[in-house]
Amino acid sequence: MDAVPLSTPDPGQLVDLDRAHVWHPYASAVDPLPVYPVVGAQGTRLELADGRELVDGMSSWWAAIHGYRHPVLDRAMHEQVDRFAHVMFGGLTHRPAVELADLLVRITPAPLTRVFFSDSGSVAVEVALKMALQYWQGRGEPTRQRVVTVRGGYHGDTAGAMSVCDPVTGMHGLFRDYLPRQLFADRPRPRYDEEVRDTDLDPVATLLRDHPGEVAAVIIEPIVQGAGGMRFYAPEYLRRLRALCDEYGTLLIADEIATGFGRTGRLWGSDHAGVVPDIFCVGKALTGGYLSMAATLCTDEVAEGICATPGGVFMHGPTFMGNPLAAAVAHASVELLLSADWSSRVAAVSAGLTEGLAAARELPQVAEVRVLGAIGVIELREPVDLRRMQAAIVDRGAWVRPFGRLVYAMPPYVSTAADLQVVTAAMVGAVAACG
Ligand SMILES: *Cc1c(COP(=O)(O)O)cnc(C)c1O
Numbered sequence: 001m002d003a004v005p006l007s008t009p010d011p012g013q014l015v016d017l018d019r020a021h022v023w024h025p026y027a028s029a030v031d032p033l034p035v036y037p038v039v040g041a042q043g044t045r046l047e048l049a050d051g052r053e054l055v056d057g058m059s060s061w062w063a064a065i066h067g068y069r070h071p072v073l074d075r076a077m078h079e080q081v082d083r084f085a086h087v088m089f090g091g092l093t094h095r096p097a098v099e100l101a102d103l104l105v106r107i108t109p110a111p112l113t114r115v116f117f118s119d120s121g122s123v124a125v126e127v128a129l130k131m132a133l134q135y136w137q138g139r140g141e142p143t144r145q146r147v148v149t150v151r152g153g154y155h156g157d158t159a160g161a162m163s164v165c166d167p168v169t170g171m172h173g174l175f176r177d178y179l180p181r182q183l184f185a186d187r188p189r190p191r192y193d194e195e196v197r198d199t200d201l202d203p204v205a206t207l208l209r210d211h212p213g214e215v216a217a218v219i220i221e222p223i224v225q226g227a228g229g230m231r232f233y234a235p236e237y238l239r240r241l242r243a244l245c246d247e248y249g250t251l252l253i254a255d256e257i258a259t260g261f262g263r264t265g266r267l268w269g270s271d272h273a274g275v276v277p278d279i280f281c282v283g284k285a286l287t288g289g290y291l292s293m294a295a296t297l298c299t300d301e302v303a304e305g306i307c308a309t310p311g312g313v314f315m316h317g318p319t320f321m322g323n324p325l326a327a328a329v330a331h332a333s334v335e336l337l338l339s340a341d342w343s344s345r346v347a348a349v350s351a352g353l354t355e356g357l358a359a360a361r362e363l364p365q366v367a368e369v370r371v372l373g374a375i376g377v378i379e380l381r382e383p384v385d386l387r388r389m390q391a392a393i394v395d396r397g398a399w400v401r402p403f404g405r406l407v408y409a410m411p412p413y414v415s416t417a418a419d420l421q422v423v424t425a426a427m428v429g430a431v432a433a434c435g
Contacts, residue, residue: 011037011049026403033387036394041068044412044419046399057400057409057423062226062258064289066336067412073288076332080325089117089321096327103334104295107267109276112297116314117322121257121283122156124294125219127316128253128279129160131298131306132217134315135251138308144216144250146180148207152187154227155219155255164219166228169404183207183215187225188233192372196236201244208248217251217279218244222269224372226258230379230408232372235273242275251302257283257294261334262342263410265350265373278302288333293326337413345413349374352417353409356424363428365435367405377408378427380435388434396426407431 009017014037023029040047044067046054059065066073080096087094101115116131118124129147136144147164154170155161162171163179172179185203190196208215222238225231245252254277259269263285266272270280279302283294298306306314320326353376360369360378368379384402393400393407400409400423407427411420 011039014049033390043067043069044415052394052397054394054397054399055415055419055422055426057398057411057427059285059410059412060289062263062284062410063287065261065263065285065413066288066333067414068289070288070336072336073290073329073332076329077290077325080328083324085325086320086323088319090317094322094324094327096324096331097322100327100331100334101295103331104282104297107334107338108280108282108297109268109270111276111299111301112280113300114298114303116296116298116316117327118294118296118316118318119320119323120156120292121281121294122158122161123318124257124281124283124296125155125161125164125255126158127296128219128255128281129164129217130316131279131296131302131314132251132253134309135302135305136216138305141213143213146183146211146214146216148183148185148204148211148215148218148250150185150187150204150220150225152225152228152231153219153221153255154225155221156257169228183211187229187231188237190234190237192223192232192234194234196234196240200237201240204241205244208244208250212248215248215250217253219253219255221255221257222259222275222277223264223272224259224269224375227403229404230370230375230377230406232370232375238270238273238275242273242277245278251278253277253279253281255281257281261285261337262346262413263373263375265343265346286333287326287330288336290329290333291323291326293323293330340413342413346374348417349411349413349415349420352415352420353411353424356420357428360428360431363432363435365431374413375408375410376424376427377406378431380405380407380431382435385434389430392430392433393426396422396429398423398426400427407435 037049038046039049044056149164152166155164163182189200254270256268260282280297287293354371357369357376360366365380367381370377383405389402409423
């Protein structure tokens with residue numbers, strides 16, 4: 001092959017090259033929507049190539065809870081890269097991974113003692129599902145191969161994770177014969193502050209009763225169904241779901257990838273209900289938005305069942321498992337979160353979102369406005385025109401990425417009242433202009 005000419009594209013060429021070659025999330029390669037080149041990010045601000053500055057309302061998809069270029073996180077990255085960036089995790093270990101695992105065990109519900117690191121949330125969910133299936137093999141019930149979940153969920157984009165996403169808004173249609181057939185109950189009916197009726201858990205109970213000896217686990221996002229619709233449901237529902245898992249002798253997997261690290265106003269979504277899952281997935285904000293890393297935690301009981309299978313080992317091991325750079329910045333991020341008064345910060349963000357989004361309630365195109373913790377949602381009656389809506393939000397100086405009928409924000413916890421005013425005013429203004 002001939003030498004490839006080096007090039008340093010200017011911002012205009014960058015966008016052209018991007019359009020020609022780069023695939024973006026949930027995007028067309030042949031007719032992509034515009035993308036905005038970022039040249040810097042600091043605190044709650046994204047700096048665009050054309051000089052505009054946007055106030056971030058997304059925390060880069062739930063991840064950058066401390067904002068961008070936080071000095072403590074930058075330092076943790078620098079210190080670790082000066083030691084070593086990565087070593088394989090088979091047969092080797094290192095301080096960043098061990099310290100992070102120990103910290104995660106200390107801050108998650110008590111019986112969770114074992115930590116399996118992976119590289120993304122979807123993989124953490126795959127690991128959780130494999131753990132559940134392998135556990136039952138170790139316990140002599142190999143027929144437990146299916147998973148129960150509720151509609152309206154989102155658990156990631158790999159095959160196992162897709163199989164437990166909402167069957168309508170998820171991608172089941174495209175991959176029907178490829179995906180494992182899971183068991184779906186109606187989505188939780190009672191909203192966050194509504195009373196739970198005895199009948200609300202009937203759909204799940206029926207599935208568990210009708211499939212004896214088949215169900216390896218129930219998987220759910222605690223309290224907030226995120227990418228499946230940004231719905232907040234009653235903690236009592238989760239408590240009763242835990243009780244049903246116990247009654248029918250199956251495992252409960254909590255997918256805390258979006259809800260973890262304070263986003264809902266409690267450290268974990270599960271904490272709203274005081275529920276202890278058997279398997280627990282974290283990701284997204286784990287590294288404060290610096291690198292891709294996730295973890296799946298489980299109890300001693302689950303770990304012992306898994307290791308009672310013939311090989312005696314858990315059959316998973318990503319190449320970049322326990323990556324030291326990611327683990328070091330994750331440890332710094334979690335410590336930073338715990339050392340600050342995170343719950344007052346989240347409460348302040350919550351108050352700013354509540355106040356700023358209230359005006360949207362008056363708009364005819366708005367079905368509902370809801371806020372929980374540092375999550376603010378405007379739900380429209382019709383799907384948004386993403387091209388127009390995105391431009392309208394950016395024109396108002398904020399970065400918020402709508403999807404479907406939802407214009408929603410989960411800002412960094414360091415957002416000031418003024419930041420939140422910009423973000424919420426952009427959301428309300430854009431909805432009024434083109435919702
Ligand atoms: C984002 C998300 C995932 C997938 O995480 P990735 O890092 O994108 O693979 C899984 N579960 C929930 C609840 C999520 O919000």
